[in-house]
Amino acid sequence: MRRLPANEIMSLVTDNPRYELAESVGPDLRLSDLLDDTDLPLSYGSAAGDPRLRGIIAQAHGVDADDVVLTFGGMHALFLLAFLTCERGDQAVTTSPLFPVARGSLDAVGADVRVVPLSFDNGYQLDLDAFADQLTPATKLVSLASPQNPSGVALSAETFEAVVALVREKSSDAYVIADETYREATYGDNAVAPSVVTLDPRVVSVASLSKCHGAPGLRLGWAISQDRALIDQLVRAKFGTVLTGSPVTEALALRVFRKYDQIMAERRAVLADGLAATEAWVAENADLVEWVRPNAGAICCVRLKPAVPVESFYRTLEKYEIRVANGSWFGEEPRVFRLGFGFLPIEDLKAAFKAFTAALRSVHS
Structure with missing residues (x-):
């Protein structure tokens, strides 16, 4: 087991x-901040998720609605991606320190996890040489958070572009997860960094409403990819685990975005x-x-x-x-x-x- x-x-x-x-x-949002009617059928949703909600998320990321799959929080997306890309013994590359449940999804599917250490003394910046040393033709998944948890430190656009170039060169079969859960949680008038999902078809952006938007209780997340085969598998994997999302959750999530x-x-x-x-x-x-x-x-x-x-x-x-x-x-x-x-x-x-x-x-x- x-x-x-x-x-x-x-x-x-x-x-x-x-x-x-x-x-x-x-601080958490309140249900009263979002709810203005209750005339909603308690039926099944769709496996990919509400098309209106996927359309809003897609527009914000510069992709099509069909490139978005809604999940039960960001962790559901991370687990499904690990499950789909890594057979037991396949190599996955990530960093440490890291949110433990994100690492746990890789361990749970039996991946051979290669870790690139991040240092407090170096401001938790990714060492590209150390990262490159962990990549091999057997690498199937690279999982990076930006901003990171626990540090809140983000990878620069230049660093992520270098990451993608190294993966293309050394691990051409690998997908690259960009966990962008905290990306929009900037300070005051600080600009929001653009998503990296359009850099390459094998880059997958994962995020949720839990951290930036104040709605962790909705358990609404998403995975975005321009790789059609991966999206098809994600929809099947979601159906195979939870069938569909909750129409109630997705309706409330729509209201979050309308008050974005x-x-x-x-x-x-x-x-x-x-x-x-x-x-x-x-x-x-x-x-x-x-x-x-x-x-x-x-x-x-x-x-x-x-x-x-x-x-x-x-x-x-x-x-x-x-x-x-x-x-x-x-x-x-x-x-x-x-x-x-x-x-x-x-x-x-x-x-x-x-x-x-x-x-x-x-x-x-």
């Missing part, structure tokens, strides 16, 4: 502590305030912590300096009712932790940082 490894990141879907700084999302400008403007303002508060807190405690500034998303990586004892740090946070995401959840060292600055309202976030400073200082002293 194939088994999925246990990981403490599952604690995020239990009760939240007073100061939840481990979450990767911003309003929702995203509000959320980007929240993220900008959270990022500024985080930057100020790191500066205030620069003798004890350091960080890698993210490009997008509600998360960043912070590292304890040597003066802070790691085990005492985590024990003390519990006493102060603070939770952060231990770096070990993602394959990083425990001295690094993921800090989420979008989940709490700004006044609560500032209160959390005040308590965090007290906890840090008590451990250090």
Whole structure:
């Protein structure tokens, strides 16, 4: 029997502590923000997903509606892609640190997973030489997140173009997943980087409504590819696992997109305030912590300096009712932790940082 490894990141879907700084999302939308009628048949949907919704997503990515398959969140898309592209023993290339469930989908299908390490000291930038060293003719799947989870660091357009060129050269049978879940979660008026899905037919963009749009409870994601054979297989694999999506979910998702400008403007303002508060807190405690500034998303990586004892740090946070995401959840060292600055309202976030400073200082002293 194939088994999925246990990981403490599952604690995020239990009760939240007073100061939840481990979450990767911003504030949640409310059903009342979207619902204005209930005259909706509770019938089956279509295997590919509502064509209106696929059309909206396609237009935003510069592709056709038939290039989009709706899934139950982004993780459903990642799992189906791993299942379709990798036989047991086939090679897959990804990075570390990484969202553990994304790595888990590769392990679950029995892939031979080759890992390119990303370094805090190098700002979690992808080393193209190290990446190229992991590619072989047996590579069937490359899975990269941009922005990354846990760091919020994005690959530049030039880096991703180089990735695609290397895959063409060394692993011509491989598909390249671009997990773009956090791409649109920019700060204030910062520009949104374009999707990379049109770079090559074998590039697959995966994302969802969970992180940028504030609707993780809808469990609505998508995979986009201009490779017709892959799209056909994705539709069949979706039908073979869940038949169709929920018409209720897809109808609500349509309303999210119809309010896109309003929702995203509000959320980007929240993220900008959270990022500024985080930057100020790191500066205030620069003798004890350091960080890698993210490009997008509600998360960043912070590292304890040597003066802070790691085990005492985590024990003390519990006493102060603070939770952060231990770096070990993602394959990083425990001295690094993921800090989420979008989940709490700004006044609560500032209160959390005040308590965090007290906890840090008590451990250090």
